[in-house]
Amino acid sequence: MTTPTNTAGAWHEQPGALSRFVGDLIAGEVAHLRPGGAALPAQPWPLELSLDEDGLGLDSLERLSVASALNEALHLHESGIEDLLLAKRCFGEWLEIAHTGLRQSDARLSFRTSGSSGTPKACAHALATLEQEADCLAMMLGGARRLLVAVPAHHIYGFLFTVLLPARLGVADVIDVRRTTPQALQHMMSAGDLVISHPAHWSLMAKHASTIPAGVVGVTSTAPCDDALARSLEKHGLQRLLQVYGSSETAAVGWREQAGAPYCLLPFWSFDQADDSRLLRATPQGSVHAHDLQDRLEWLADGRFNLRSRRDEAVQVGGINVFPARIRQLLLEHPEVADAAVRLMSAGEGSRLKAFVVPASGTDREALRADLERATQTRLSAVERPKAWAFGASLPVNDQGKLCDWPLATNVAGAMRT
Incomplete structure (x- = not known):
């Protein structure tokens, strides 16, 4: 050496x-x-x-x-x-x-x-x-x-x-x-x-x-x-x-x-x-x-x-620490978002973030998606922006009632994938 x-x-x-x-x-x-x-x-x-x-x-x-x-x-x-x-x-x-x-x-x-x-x-x-x-x-x-x-x-x-x-x-x-x-x-x-x-x-x-x-x-x-x-x-x-x-x-x-x-x-x-x-x-x-x-x-x-x-719940996107909890809070600021979850895509889906949104009753989901994409475009860095969106009547949970992952290729809990 x-x-x-x-x-x-x-x-x-x-x-x-x-x-x-x-x-x-x-x-x-x-x-x-x-x-x-x-x-x-x-x-x-x-x-x-x-x-x-x-x-x-x-x-x-x-x-x-x-x-x-x-x-x-x-x-x-x-x-x-x-x-x-x-x-x-x-x-x-x-x-x-x-x-x-x-x-x-x-x-x-x-x-x-x-x-x-x-x-x-x-x-x-x-x-x-x-x-x-x-x-x-x-x-x-x-x-x-x-x-x-x-x-x-x-x-x-x-x-x-x-x-x-x-x-x-x-x-x-x-x-x-x-x-x-x-x-x-x-x-x-x-x-x-x-x-x-x-x-x-x-x-x-x-x-x-x-x-x-x-x-x-x-x-x-x-x-x-x-x-x-x-x-x-x-x-x-x-x-x-x-x-x-x-x-x-x-x-x-x-x-x-x-x-x-x-x-x-x-x-x-x-x-x-x-x-x-x-x-x-x-x-x-x-x-x-x-x-x-x-x-x-x-x-x-x-x-x-x-x-x-x-310990701080960060995930890595493109070699940079990002915080899904912070991005979720941004989504919840929208008056037509009742609840939301943000997480890293699974290994077979990609290496970016995805978001699951529960719209308020009567909300037009396509219009809401466009609003949220504009908000994340102007307020988040490139690595923080969700690259896949799903919408449903409630957040996906497992048999124990705990928040769980959702696949991108299928509907979950009435979700609409975009």
């Missing part, structure tokens, strides 16, 4: 790293502000690209929100430079401000996640602990020639694997493949490539790519990788698939390489004997801190663990 070394110095001095981080953060924040709205142009963006109407098209409120998100992520307030963002109008100028701020203070970063209500929250991390994780992960992945990445750099998984990891592997080529079809990616890949992706993207590769060239290694995170998918990728030719478990709150926690195998903790994590909802994290400085888990884990006698259910 190759022993990696970090020869690039500070992460924000690495060619292209800060540009990817800031560009992805802007794009992500704008997507949140404009559910159903116009998307931004593909990256990389030229330094002279305007943030205003003649460029990215940010209005004053959007620019304030994006500037606040960038300040939060990079802790620019710790260098006292954050107010300059609103005075500048070009992407390159924002990069210069971020660079200047990080040169003064880069000890901490924050990554956003969503809580049980769907409200984003910032999770602060010391750069030293993230670098400790990247060093450990690099030991598992030495020998890469290029990184092909299908995740944004401003999320914690993307930051670890597409910003910190390349320098430790001595890899200069970090290629964004989020807008590359599986067929094109299949022909792009070659021996020595390390593909950083998530289960939804890997599923597309397994479905549409006929083969994966020999010598290609993959990494997957953001959600558990289905065992059948991992085995399918192996049959397609993937040399290794490193499955990483973690969250925005904890960063990387554990890993496995075999489908169906338990996860192993990274060496600086340990089980909290006093509270099974927490883990203990040893920092590079020698202190130990407790961290709440977002999932229920099953601990084995040898110290490994299996994943069970999430």
Whole structure:
């Protein structure tokens, strides 16, 4: 195994790293502000690209929100430079401000996640602990020639694997493949490539790519990788698939390489004997801190663990946590909706959300469906919008009277599928 070394110095001095981080953060924040709205142009963006109407098209409120998100992520307030963002109008100028701020203070970063209500929250991390994780992960992945990445750099998984990891592997080529079809990616890949992706993207590769060239290694995170998918990728030719478990709150926690195998903790994590909802994290400085888990884990006698259910009831759509309960509340706001249920499609139906709606008495179901689709189009992000609708006189329940799943292909409790 190759022993990696970090020869690039500070992460924000690495060619292209800060540009990817800031560009992805802007794009992500704008997507949140404009559910159903116009998307931004593909990256990389030229330094002279305007943030205003003649460029990215940010209005004053959007620019304030994006500037606040960038300040939060990079802790620019710790260098006292954050107010300059609103005075500048070009992407390159924002990069210069971020660079200047990080040169003064880069000890901490924050990554956003969503809580049980769907409200984003910032999770602060010391750069030293993230670098400790990247060093450990690099030991598992030495020998890469290029990184092909299908995740944004401003999320914690993307930051670890597409910003910190390349320098430790001595890899200069970090290629964004989020807008590359599986067929094109299949022909792009070659021996020595390390593909950083998530289960939804890997599923597309397994479905549409006929083969994966020999010598290609993959990494997957953001959600558990289905065992059948991992085995399918192996049959397609993937040399290794490193499955990483973690969250925005904890960063990387554990890993496995075999489908169906338990996860192993990274060496600086340990089980909290006093509270099974927490883990203990040893920092590079020698202190130990407790961290709440977002999932229920099953601990084995040898110290490994299996994943069970999430504690916050989130589900994964396209590698992003979404909260069906929040979407249900939006549907219930409509005066002609008596009740509703939202859940993830079953494995044979797809990988998006579906909704079952009980209309109020006398409601025109077609008109209601159109209203609800308009509401979700304007108020929810793409991954949160239900892609299949069913209507019925009551929610589907099982023999014990508990809410149960409903098939898309048949009527349930008087349902009309659309």
